[in-house]
Amino acid sequence: MQLHHYTDSAALNHDFARQLVSILTDAIANRGQAYLVVSGGRTPTALFNTLSQAELAWDKVTVLLADERFVPVDSADSNERLVKTHLLQANASAANFISLYAGAATAEQAIAAISARLKALPAFDAVILGMGEDGHTASLFPCSRELTAGLAADASAVLAVNPTSAPHQRISLSLPRLLNSRQIFLHLVGPGKLEVLNKAQATNDVASMPIRAIIQQPDVDVAVMYAAN
Known part of the structure; x- marks a missing residue:
């Protein structure tokens, strides 16, 4: 894990967007397609706005979310709505998008349809994650009974999650x-x-802080993009 400390969010977003464009451009050159995973919430909206203006072969980019609240896509709480409002605009409106929502009575009942959409996806080129004050990332919450299954080496690509400390059922990678x-x-x-990040680095109990399973693993490079404001 490498920590990149920026003077403010504007500087962070500018450099972050530049790095993402480079990664996606290389992926398109090497295999004809690029795959970008993003997260919802307030933090990435300015980054999305910046990235949406980038010169890129967006029609060859597939975007999907790391997790989603199990709410209709027109809900104010929908991560999909946020991504479509802030990222899939301007140049990026040509990107392909895979939804993590499917109409069903429960998130569990929607999993089969959502899993089918993800089945053929190759390795992602870049994954952008956030982190909650409790150390959750995506919708892998320490409070949820599904956490063990979501962290397992043989876990399916997507699962339903029922957090006790946050509203709505969730769909999570x-x-x-x-x-x-x-x-x-x-x-x-x-x-x-x-x-919270410093606390997560201090010990290795992934059950209490699932973000540890990301930042302490040895196989994939993790870059922490941080600004104080």
Whole structure:
């Protein structure tokens, strides 16, 4: 894991977008397609706005989320809605998007349809993750009974999660599916997040802080993109 400390979010977003464009461009040159996994929440919206303006063969880029709340895509709580509003605009409107939502009574009942969409995907080129104050990432929550299954080496690509400390059922990519990537980024803003990261580095109990399963694994490069404000 490497920590990249920026003076502010504007500097972070500028350099982060540049790095992502380079990674995606290389992927397109090497295999004709690129695969980008993003996260929801407030932190990445400015990055998405910047990235959407980038000159890139966006029609050869596939975007999907690391996790999603099990809510309709027109809900204010939908990560898909956020991505379509802030990232899949301007030049990036030509990108392909794979939804982690499917109409069903429960998240568990939607898994089969969502799994089918992800079945043929190769390794990702870049995964952008966030981190909660409790050390969760994607929707791998320490409070959820599904955590062990989501962290297992033989986990399916996607799973339903029922957090007790956050609203809504969730759909989340599993740890092995997230780690099947050429590069992982952890996008953090604010001194509180740096404190959580330092705590996560201190010990290796992944059950109490699932982010440890990302930052302490040896196989995939993890770049922490951090700004205090």
